[in-house]
Amino acid sequence: MITKNDKKIKIKASYVTKRFDLISTKSGESRIKKAFFPTNKQDFWALRNVSFELYDGETIGIVGLNGSGKSTLSNIISGQISPTTGQVEINGDVSIISASSGLNGNLTGRENIRLKGLMSGMSKREIEEKMEDIIAFSELKEFIDQRVKTYSSGMRAKLGFSVMVHQDPDIMVIDEGLATGDQTFVGKSQKKMFEFREKGKTILLVSHSISTVRSWSDKVLWLHYGAVKEYGPVDEVLPKYEAFIHWFNGLDRQQQEDYKTKVRQEQLAYSMEEYKKELRRSETRETRKGKNNLKKFTSKAMKKKSSLPTKVLLFFFGFLFIWLVLVNTSKATLMTSLKNPIGFFGNHLFQPKQSFLERQREQGNLPAEPPKEDKPQEEAVQEEADKKPEQNESSQNEEEKPEESTPRLVEYSIQTGDTLDAIALRFHTSVEELIRLNHAQDLSVLMVGQVIQVPENQASEESETALTEYTVQAGDTLESIALQFHTSVEELVRLNQGQDLSLLMANQVIKVPGS
Ligand SMILES: Nc1ncnc2c1ncn2[C@@H]1O[C@H](COP(=O)(O)OP(=O)(O)OP(=O)(O)O)[C@@H](O)[C@H]1O
Incomplete structure (x- = not known):
């Protein structure tokens, strides 16, 4: 005070x-x-x-x-x-009585008394108890139920003043x-x-x-x-x-x-x-x-109020900045983000914070993350000791394993409809291996044109894989055909990119792997 x-x-x-x-x-x-x-x-x-x-x-x-x-x-x-x-x-508390403001012209005198009373923190009961005194003080009598916009300035002042003195601010x-x-x-x-x-x-x-x-x-x-x-x-x-x-x-x-x-x-x-x-x-x-x-x-x-064009420009540059930051951090190219802006923003702005790698680790598809280098060694050791015995065993086993040889790699450019599973299948590798080979990239959202690393030997094998034609039989489903030819539904869709496989027709000819 x-x-x-x-x-x-x-x-x-x-x-x-x-x-x-x-x-x-x-x-x-x-x-x-x-x-x-x-x-x-x-x-x-x-x-x-x-x-x-x-x-x-x-x-x-x-x-x-x-x-x-x-x-x-x-x-x-x-x-x-x-x-x-x-x-x-x-x-x-402050209360104002002004000849020019403070009353709502579309409400009656009585309604304005209620409104001003409520606004000043009076309870409904308190207002009703004081209502007759306020009306009596205002001398407005039969005019109290008329709209305030019909009042003269003197009548408004009387009403405003009466409400104010009864609010006791x-x-x-x-x-x-x-x-x-x-x-x-x-x-x-x-x-x-x-x-x-x-x-x-x-x-x-x-x-x-x-x-x-x-x-x-x-x-x-x-x-x-x-x-x-x-x-x-x-x-x-x-x-x-x-x-x-x-x-x-x-x-x-x-x-x-x-x-x-x-x-x-x-x-x-x-x-x-x-x-x-x-x-x-x-x-x-x-x-x-x-x-x-x-x-x-x-x-x-x-700080001056900015005009509407300035606000529009600020919004535009702000949006552009966010876009470029997302492109930069997602490893997508500007072109791919421009091709499908809604998908790009949807994927990057509304994805849960957890990364794909983290999700895969949590689901047990990948080994646990090694302790961070900058952690104090004792802390890392303590964390290891706190883990479940089975986990320790498995990590021990992993440690004992000879180091995996890194296959020679080639670049692969993502096609429309590609999924990680389909790519893994196509290159005879696993999703985990793809994630490992591309650990610097976030593979949770694949963008058409995005370049990833795949094992070379498998890739060349893949390119040599012969395709044959298969005539769809009555009762065939994509799943049954995939099973029959030791492949996946995604791979069939990819091999038959020009065709709509959502509805298979008897005698339709599609490409399948193998001789
Ligand atoms: N919303 C507004 N936009 C632009 N100018 C305004 C606005 N409100 C008030 N003014 C200007 O601010 C100045 C001060 O106005 P204000 O009503 O406070 O004066 P006043 O001393 O109360 O005048 P009066 O004695 O005539 O009631 C005036 O020149 C008025 O034109």
């Missing part, structure tokens, strides 16, 4: 900015064109480096000309929008919400607000009325085109603001417009560079934690 001289800080705004995009497009342009090619897109700084602290039980009046950022700040404090940079620390933000009610309601609301102040609630009051601000506020924050012009006790700041308003109102219309254009230009010229300079100047006043925060704010400030 932030405290200062035993008083609790309720709101601490530090170096807050709010940037909006001003997009001006030529009329008549299509929406797609506007999204991709917004002409004259400009940053607009509705708030520029705003800082202030507000303590328990204080009321702050926020004043400034139209467009100076008062509502933007109250919306940030009530959590309706987030700041672009800087931070707002809040200790307690710690911090109340009132954005022009009181000035719009009629005189009796304003009097009643003011009385209620004074009661809240007495109870130690913190109140932010956005108002154009100098007299309201004077009678209510302890402090005044004067915002001038997004920046803090003055902040301090009401007696110090309000006379200065009053003098400014007096001066401004004394200008003729053209002079007022010229003045507004000038300050607006200053606001438009504000930039992150300017913000960073201001933070650098503030650094000396900050604690170590504060200095770290300043660094965070500046780095966040550098």
